[in-house]
Amino acid sequence: MKPLSNKTNTFTDSVIRRMTRVANHYGAINLSQGFPDFDPPQAITQRLAEIAPQGPHQYALTWGAQNFREALAEKQKHFSGMPVDPDQEIVVTCGSTEAMMAAVLTVCDPGDKVVVFSPFYENYGADTILSNAEPIYVPLIPPSFRFDANVLEDAFRQDRVKAMILCNPSNPCGKVFSREELQIIADLAIRYDIYVITDEVYEHITYAPHRHCYLSTLPGMRERTIICSSLSKTYSITGWRLGYVIASPEITERVKQVHDFLTVGAAAPLMEAAVVGLHFEDRYYRDLQAHYTHMKELFVGGMNDLGLSVTDPEGAYYVLMDISEYGYDDDEQFCIDLCEKVGVAAVPGSSFFKEDVRHLIRFHFAKKDETLLAALDRLSSIRKMKK
Ligand SMILES: Cc1ncc(COP(=O)(O)O)c(C=O)c1O
Secondary structure: OOOOOHHHHOOOOOHHHHHHHHHHHHOOEEOOOOOOOOOOOHHHHHHHHHHOOOOOOOOOOOOOOHHHHHHHHHHHHHHHOOOOOOOOOEEEEOHHHHHHHHHHHHHOOOOOEEEEEEOOOOHHHHHHHHOOOEEEEEEOEOOOOEOOHHHHHHHHHOOOEEEEEEEOOOOOOOOOOOHHHHHHHHHHHHHOOOEEEEEOOOOOOEOOOOOOOOHHHOOOOHHHEEEEEEOOOOOOOHHHOOEEEEOOHHHHHHHHHHHHHHHOOOOHHHHHHHHHHHOOOHHHHHHHHHHHHHHHHHHHHHHHHOOOOEOOOOEOOEEEEEOHHHOOOOHHHHHHHHHHHHOEEOEEHHHHOOOOOOOEEEEEOOOOHHHHHHHHHHHOOHHHHOO
């Protein structure tokens, strides 16, 4: 038989999703793949029940139902101050995952390069490879995960750099880029004529005093920023697969076509039900922040009480833990053993870094109090993992 494609030959399955399978196998508490174990807002699930008999059950408009796009445009304007045309500047996608894929496919020709900060969310590598583009990695430097503007500029200066992917707030390191940092990125993007594809799925999950700033609102950035985000994290509906691209009409026109051939469209009944969430008042977002702040304090505080030091994120819902003292040189094996011996699942840090980093693992804390407390209880015995 002829070999399958070279392009997919380099793929492994997603390490994050693999760890969920390992967790299930050992009955471990799953703090690996980032999804909540608490319910979505009742108003959204009630609306889903209400519309079940009457639909919509057929294809929506390929770039998203009209009422969904209109509600989303309003919400985006409310939070970013930036007016958005619901007809010409939005494409509703199957999660931010499809939004990112469609954005990279829209921008890149084979051989183009895409700048990505490391550590990074693992889908970005696949997004660029599937687009026949090449990722160039620029390190975020611990402990604050700041970047060196000169190194970023060196990357932008390379031949055929077309775009940058910016995850803000960032998974896995919890960084929330400040306005000043975004200004540096914006200045360089304008100087070197680079598109910036932003992944803003955690835009509403930040911890005071940190606040999300939309790169697209900086002068000169509206036309070169392709915003990708989703409802997965904001409304605790990761399984609904509702995301979107917001960009200039010229870019959006192309994204619509890519999206049409990738998936035709997002799920019509789920869009209809989720519109309720897009209309929520500010209070919902304040409560969401308060809830995440509580979970962060419970988990980070609990880990510190156990003498386990973890990063204190500015946004998103992940922490990184240093496992150097346990004597493993393979962080994936550490995570498998952690599931088996301690009963808690984490993600090996190496799946997020371009650099050879094997001493970090990632936990997430988007869980009910009882789940976090049970995980902390199990983690109190982690020192038995020492070799
Ligand atoms: C940074 C980041 N982007 C995108 C996604 C996936 O988002 P969606 O469910 O909207 O596809 C995740 C999920 O964990 C994520 O952490």
